[in-house]
Amino acid sequence: MFKSVYVIPKYNAETDPHVVMIVEAIKRTAEACRLFILNDANRCTTGTLIVAVGGDGTMLGAMRIAAKHNSVAMGVNLGRIGFLTDFAGYHDSDAVEALFSDIFEYSHVIYPVEARLxxxxxxxxxxxxxxxxxxxxxxxxxxxxxxxxxxxxxxxxxxxxxxxxxxxxxxxxxxxxxxxxxxxxxxxxxxxxxxxxxxxxxxxxxxxxxxxxxxxxxxxxxxxxxxxxxxxxxxxxxxxxxxxxxxxxxxxxTVSILHNKDWNYFDMLTQKLGWIKE
Structure with missing residues (x-):
């Protein structure tokens, strides 16, 4: 599905060790899957996966770029809440590489893509x-x-x-x-x-x-x-x-957003807003 990847690290945290680890793991996986790694947002196309590594602010930047180039955006959450970044909890490079290997190989089958206004x-x-x-x-x-x-x-x-x-x-x-x-x-x-x-x-x-x-x-x-x-x-x-x-x-x-395979809007609200289920 994807031919290239463009990674956006969290603003003012580009040298943070956790951010660096995730960004480098994504790029290694992209190379292994023979995807082009883009360093210029203007080169994004319909076959580009734009990955925001940060919080919802970083993800909004990815969405604006994706909307301009008809690409797909997704977010790895390093922020506090993350209503838009539903990939979270990746603390080592092996986990990041396993996730993106799965996305690059099987995204069209098991990862839902949603259109957002x-x-x-x-x-x-x-x-x-x-x-x-x-x-x-x-x-x-x-x-x-x-x-x-x-x-x-x-x-x-x-x-x-x-x-x-x-x-x-x-x-x-x-x-x-x-x-x-x-x-x-x-x-x-x-x-x-x-x-x-x-x-x-x-x-x-x-x-x-x-x-x-x-x-x-x-x-x-x-x-x-x-x-x-x-x-x-x-x-x-x-x-x-x-x-x-x-x-x-x-x-x-609209802009296309890639979600985690088990993403559900109401489950997300329950988790983020602290709704009580009995």
Whole structure:
């Protein structure tokens, strides 16, 4: 199934002994299975397995690359929780080599691949793709913003909140979860708009179809927009109702995620969220 592999080590931990051990074991196994080892993300193709070695942040980076090149992404969890990285507990090179030998030889038979929704946002000339969420908030401040929400060109009201999120189903276990959004099964082709610390109870999370166009007009000071927690637009301009900070969000297709052979969404939630089974 796979012809090449591209490995992404955890950011700022590339020299960590555990990270190095896993990365080197993956590359040795790829060589033994006669796969090309890529050192440039731009060389990824439909036959590339992109491996994130880290936490969900590393995995989100792998998902963005995989979405761009129509590749497959998977995650080896070295983070604290790991909603997106379900391969965990590999503490020696023999275990890593056994895992990837299995994946490279039999992935098309026993390892499920799931399509996850991605979203694209743009503001002015800047655009970005996200796997979890797009957020709009005040720049370097916890003060409230005022925003107008426009869905499919329909004015859906003006609200006040600390920030506003547009989340994917994958993002429903991230920032959206902390903000009171709904948990969404990954296979659902939908997004949700989630206000963070809204001023009124009428500003509630809303689940919308994946093909809904979202426009956010925000004002009340200097604004910033983030993609998967990473700042991508920041302006020193003081935005007003007459001249708002505007962000557009739409779906950006799907990305393929390789799961462990025994992966189950509800078992994952039970483990990660500490649900009780009796």
């Amino acid at each position: 991605m979203i694209r946002a743009w503001s002015g000339t800047e655009s970005v793709v996200a796997g979890n969420e797009i957020s709009v908030s005040r720049d370097k401040s916890d003060s409230m913003i005022t925003y107008r929400l426009i869905l499919d060109d329909t004015d859906s009201g003006v609200y006040r909140a600390n920030s506003l999120l547009v989340s994917t189903p994958s993002g429903s276990t991230a920032y959206s979860l902390s903000a009171g959004g709904a948990l969404m099964m990954p296979a659902i082709q939908a997004m949700q708009v989630v206000p963070v610390a809204a001023l009124t109870m009428t500003a509630r999370p809303i689940v919308i179809s994946h093909d809904t166009s979202v426009e956010i007009q925000a004002w009340g000071g200097k604004m910033t927009a983030r993609s998967d927690g990473l700042e991508w637009v920041n302006s020193d301009k003081e935005y007003t109702k007459e001249d708002p900070f505007t962000v557009f969000v739409k779906h950006a297709g």
